[in-house]
Amino acid sequence: MKFIKAFTSGAVRAFRSLKALFIIWLLTFSMLAVFAFPLKSFMNNALGNTSSVSLLNDGFDLTYFMDIGEAFSPLMAAISGGIIIVLIVFFFFYTFLNGGLFDSLLENKWAYKPSDFFRSSARYFLSYIVIKLLVLIMILVSMFLVIGLPLIIQRASSSGSEGDIFRLLFVLRIVALFILPIFLLIADYSRVWLAANDYKKVFKALGYGFKGTFTSFFSSYFYMLLMVIAQGLYALLVIKILSGYAPDSSGGLFLLFILTQVLFFIKLFLRAMRYGGVAALYQL
Amino acid sequence: MKRIILLFLLFTCFLFVKAQVIFYEPMSERLTGYKMDVELDTEAKTVSGSMEVYWINNSDNRVRDVQMHMYLNAFRSNKSTFYSENNGSPGSKEIDYGWIEINSIINRKGIDLKQYMSFIQPDDGNPNDMTVLQIMLPEPASPGDTVFFYIDFTSKLPSSIRRTGFNDDFFFVAQWFPKFGVYETAGMRGRENDGWNCHQFHTNSEFYANHSVYRVKIKVPEEYIVGSGGQLISEEVNDEGYKIINYRAEDIVDFAWTAWTGYREYEDQWEHVKIRFLSPPDREDQVERQLNAVKNALEYLNEHVGPFPWPHLTFVDPPAKGGGSGGMEYTTLFTSASATKIPEYILIPDMVTVHEFGHSYFMGMLATNEFEEPWMDEGINSYWESRIMDHYYGPGKGIINHKHFHLSDKEMQRIGYVHAANRSVSDNSPASWDYPHSSYGMLSYQKAATWLLTLQGIIGEEVIDEIFKVYYKEWAFKHPAAKDFIEITNRVVKKRHGDKFGESMHWFFDQTLYGTGICDYKLAGISNYKERSFRGMVKTDTAGMVLRKDDIARDSLFTSIVKVERIGEVQLPVEILIHFEDGSKVSEYWHGKGRYINYEYSRPSRIIQAEIDPEYKIPMDVNYINNSYTIKPDKVPHKRVIRKLATFMQFFTHIISL
Ligand SMILES: [Zn+2]
Numbered sequence: 023m024k025f026i027k028a029f030t031s032g033a034v035r036a037f038r039s040l041k042a043l044f045i046i047w048l049l050t051f052s053m054l055a056v057f058a059f060p061l062k063s064f065m066n067n068a069l070g071n072t073s074s075v076s077l078l079n080d081g082f083d084l085t086y087f088m089d090i091g092e093a094f095s096p097l098m099a100a101i102s103g104g105i106i107i108v109l110i111v112f113f114f115f116y117t118f119l120n121g122g123l124f125d126s127l128l129e130n131k132w133a134y135k136p137s138d139f140f141r142s143s144a145r146y147f148l149s150y151i152v153i154k155l156l157v158l159i160m161i162l163v164s165m166f167l168v169i170g171l172p173l174i175i176q177r178a179s180s181s182g183s184e185g186d187i188f189r190l191l192f193v194l195r196i197v198a199l200f201i202l203p204i205f206l207l208i209a210d211y212s213r214v215w216l217a218a219n220d221y222k223k224v225f226k227a228l229g230y231g232f233k234g235t236f237t238s239f240f241s242s243y244f245y246m247l248l249m250v251i252a253q254g255l256y257a258l259l260v261i262k263i264l265s266g267y268a269p270d271s272s273g274g275l276f277l278l279f280i281l282t283q284v285l286f287f288i289k290l291f292l293r294a295m296r297y298g299g300v301a302a303l304y305q306l
Numbered sequence: 307m308k309r310i311i312l313l314f315l316l317f318t319c320f321l322f323v324k325a326q327v328i329f330y331e332p333m334s335e336r337l338t339g340y341k342m343d344v345e346l347d348t349e350a351k352t353v354s355g356s357m358e359v360y361w362i363n364n365s366d367n368r369v370r371d372v373q374m375h376m377y378l379n380a381f382r383s384n385k386s387t388f389y390s391e392n393n394g395s396p397g398s399k400e401i402d403y404g405w406i407e408i409n410s411i412i413n414r415k416g417i418d419l420k421q422y423m424s425f426i427q428p429d430d431g432n433p434n435d436m437t438v439l440q441i442m443l444p445e446p447a448s449p450g451d452t453v454f455f456y457i458d459f460t461s462k463l464p465s466s467i468r469r470t471g472f473n474d475d476f477f478f479v480a481q482w483f484p485k486f487g488v489y490e491t492a493g494m495r496g497r498e499n500d501g502w503n504c505h506q507f508h509t510n511s512e513f514y515a516n517h518s519v520y521r522v523k524i525k526v527p528e529e530y531i532v533g534s535g536g537q538l539i540s541e542e543v544n545d546e547g548y549k550i551i552n553y554r555a556e557d558i559v560d561f562a563w564t565a566w567t568g569y570r571e572y573e574d575q576w577e578h579v580k581i582r583f584l585s586p587p588d589r590e591d592q593v594e595r596q597l598n599a600v601k602n603a604l605e606y607l608n609e610h611v612g613p614f615p616w617p618h619l620t621f622v623d624p625p626a627k628g629g630g631s632g633g634m635e636y637t638t639l640f641t642s643a644s645a646t647k648i649p650e651y652i653l654i655p656d657m658v659t660v661h662e663f664g665h666s667y668f669m670g671m672l673a674t675n676e677f678e679e680p681w682m683d684e685g686i687n688s689y690w691e692s693r694i695m696d697h698y699y700g701p702g703k704g705i706i707n708h709k710h711f712h713l714s715d716k717e718m719q720r721i722g723y724v725h726a727a728n729r730s731v732s733d734n735s736p737a738s739w740d741y742p743h744s745s746y747g748m749l750s751y752q753k754a755a756t757w758l759l760t761l762q763g764i765i766g767e768e769v770i771d772e773i774f775k776v777y778y779k780e781w782a783f784k785h786p787a788a789k790d791f792i793e794i795t796n797r798v799v800k801k802r803h804g805d806k807f808g809e810s811m812h813w814f815f816d817q818t819l820y821g822t823g824i825c826d827y828k829l830a831g832i833s834n835y836k837e838r839s840f841r842g843m844v845k846t847d848t849a850g851m852v853l854r855k856d857d858i859a860r861d862s863l864f865t866s867i868v869k870v871e872r873i874g875e876v877q878l879p880v881e882i883l884i885h886f887e888d889g890s891k892v893s894e895y896w897h898g899k900g901r902y903i904n905y906e907y908s909r910p911s912r913i914i915q916a917e918i919d920p921e922y923k924i925p926m927d928v929n930y931i932n933n934s935y936t937i938k939p940d941k942v943p944h945k946r947v948i949r950k951l952a953t954f955m956q957f958f959t960h961i962i963s964l
Contacts, residue, residue, distance in 0.1 A: 050960075058951075066941070070932070073936040073939070074931055074934050088725050113959070113962070184588045184589070188646060188647055257961070265710050275949065279949060
């Protein structure tokens with residue numbers, strides 16, 4: 023069964039690429055620290071010696087943040103502008119690191135060298151950006167067609183009641199969930215092909231992305247659908263864990279830090295497993 | 307004598323049979339009254355029919371004219387004052403416009419008054435505004451006279467619902483009939499001379515009217531469900547498929563109604579009040595909370611302000627297509643605002659219901675002039691809304707009550723004011739349409755609510771409750787003004803607190819209601835010094851200059867100083883709570899007038915923390931963060947927030963990276 027094989031091989035490949043995953047974690051963590059550090063010192067300044075931080079202990083209190091914002095409104099503007107920059111920077115950054123990761127997953131061996139990782143990252147970077155942007159556009163357009171358009175039509179026909187809109191939205195979301203794996207498969211097959219063949223031939227890779235997705239459609243599709251659902255459930259679990267844990271001591275803060283990074287590493291692993299499974303399906 | 311004849315007249319020819327009477331003793335003077343017989347044309351979007359109305363001249367003057375509001379003419383063109391002020395337009399198609407036309411008008415003697423009619427523009431002289439009608443009387447009305455009009459009119463509803471209008475088969479019929487202005491006598495609300503108070507319809511303004519009796523007969527197609535501010539007298543369906551409904555209402559300041567085929571009807575009871583609730587079919591999940599909200603408001607205001615006298619109350623949650631009519635008040639009819647699936651922890655629908663019901667007190671019974679003193683309805687009502695919400699839905703959680711995120715109604719009012727960029731642009735004295743730089747809502751709702759909460763913090767909840775009880779007792783079913791509220795505040799504070807706050811509370815109102823300054827107190831710092839024993843050169847007889855070191859007995863004492871500053875202009879009394887390391891606390895009270903004050907202590911233990919206004923009694927303070935100072939700040943909570951935020955970014959950036 024190709025389908026089962028994708029899971030097992032995906033997991034094995036992700037496991038054998040732990041070194042690559044560790045590199046990714048380390049680099050993204052340091053990047054994030056670069057952004058978070060000034061925020062921390064700004065907060066320290068803004069708060070001075072106030073004791074009203076205790077307002078935070080009973081959950082997120084809006085008053086508190088509004089009053090900080092009042093004193094440091096330029097900072098607030100910087101943060102909201104900064105988030106856009108962070109998103110763009112990380113978009114490129116992950117695209118870069120994906121090159122090495124796909125290479126490592128295809129190689130599928132423990133002895134994979136960090137130098138190879140960075141060489142592949144650099145090589146595939148431009149092509150991967152093109153693939154990613156095109157697939158993102160495909161996703162946005164299809165989401166608009168699947169969710170946006172029916173809602174607009176529904177709104178226009180004023181006979182539709184509010185309840186109908188909610189029911190429609192529910193159905194549309196399910197439909198979107200079932201469509202999403204197709205685009206992810208196209209993105210992943212394209213990238214696998216590119217890493218395994220000629221890294222300059224972006225459009226040929228994309229062509230293969232479609233071909234690979236639809237040749238053995240059912241095993242690919244159900245594999246990806248299950249991976250998407252698994253990652254979604256994992257995200258819910260993380261939200262549950264982190265919102266429930268509010269340490270009030272420095273020791274607790276350290277534990278929170280360890281916990282968040284372990285959870286994030288598992289997230290990285292699940293993603294690598296998804297890619298690895300597609301790599302396995304490609305190589306079968 | 308004339309009065310007696312008049313009352314007799316009212317009870318016989320105008321107010322019909324005894325069985326329909328709601329109050330055996332009128333709650334108000336009832337200087338105006340309306341009897342209407344109208345039909346809704348659901349195709350033409352008009353309400354037309356006839357009305358018999360009266361106005362009693364209770365002044366000592368002979369009055370030469372009558373002024374009436376023709377509110378729907380605000381929707382007559384894009385040049386009306388209403389649309390000039392917001393740069394908008396009623397719409398592009400003929401059906402979009404709204405207007406009101408008097409087809410005929412005669413007095414009791416049968417004289418046609420059309421020739422005596424003209425539109426006037428007392429507020430802005432805009433010749434295109436036709437929202438105030440002046441009718442010169444053929445003979446002036448003498449003191450005590452009752453002026454009767456018999457009017458045939460047609461009201462076309464506008465399509466863009468701004469409080470009033472239609473959308474498809476949904477109708478909200480408000481500000482829809484020729485309505486008397488208020489004839490004010492000298493001395494009333496600080497007026498110098500007698501005269502009509504009849505303002506044009508403005509974008510940012512509500513209304514002002516006498517308490518009246520309404521007898522309204524409405525004809526609609528049978529399939530329509532109707533709700534109104536009246537008590538249902540009768541309802542019958544005729545052979546042609548029309549429903550004819552008779553309503554009666556007493557001592558309310560406005561009569562509005564709604565008709566829609568889609569309403570679901572719910573009923574509930576709170577003590578003597580029969581509550582009727584109309585809601586769209588898809589919002590079953592919101593019905594119970596809405597009914598609970600209105601019962602909570604009824605209970606709280608009855609207990610803290612005064613009784614709600616009417617035995618009937620109708621409220622409406624308009625469907626999405628009638629959203630423009632949501633959140634409005636007509637005393638015994640009001641509209642809420644919600645949507646299906648709003649989770650329990652978001653209390654905004656409940657808040658709107660509480661707020662709009664609250665208006666049955668603050669402008670319904672205490673019929674202030676909303677045109678001229680909007681803070682007296684919106685500000686006072688927002689103040690009570692915040693108390694009710696935070697009382698029933700949890701202190702600190704009256705607007706959002708989620709496990710990880712919360713916001714109280716009081717804080718929502720405060721944030722709206724203290725973080726507004728234009729918070730100092732005006733005081734609370736302008737007329738609604740005169741608030742500069744779009745500050746009408748922020749200043750008349752949130753700022754006023756915030757300084758009322760501050761007043762409560764200073765004089766205490768019991769005292770402010772007494773002020774409102776007296777206010778209700780002396781002014782319900784009358785027309786109070788700011789000066790009346792201030793006068794009662796001065797009287798009650800004096801009675802309860804003596805001279806603690808000076809001769810009167812004018813110092814407070816001058817800084818808040820009539821002031822634009824901001825309030826900000828800051829805890830500037832804490833210093834702790836060990837008190838030192840002597841160490842220095844002394845001249846001795848035997849050895850000349852020698853170094854003397856006293857023993858260290860006094861070294862166990864600390865000299866500690868708490869430094870407090872007033873950064874804002876507003877001067878309010880504040881409490882300061884000082885925490886010593888040994889766990890003891892000292893509370894200080896500062897009149898708050900100087901620019902700074904230092905508190906100095908000599909104790910064996912040093913100060914570790916100090917807070918201005920520890921119980922958050924002064925919500926006007928624009929920044930709470932600088933109200934406290936601790937020598938060992940707890941950095942854990944905000945580090946935790948940053949850590950979680952960073953983790954969120956970590957996951958989010960990864961998820962969107964495909
Ligand atoms: Zn209001």
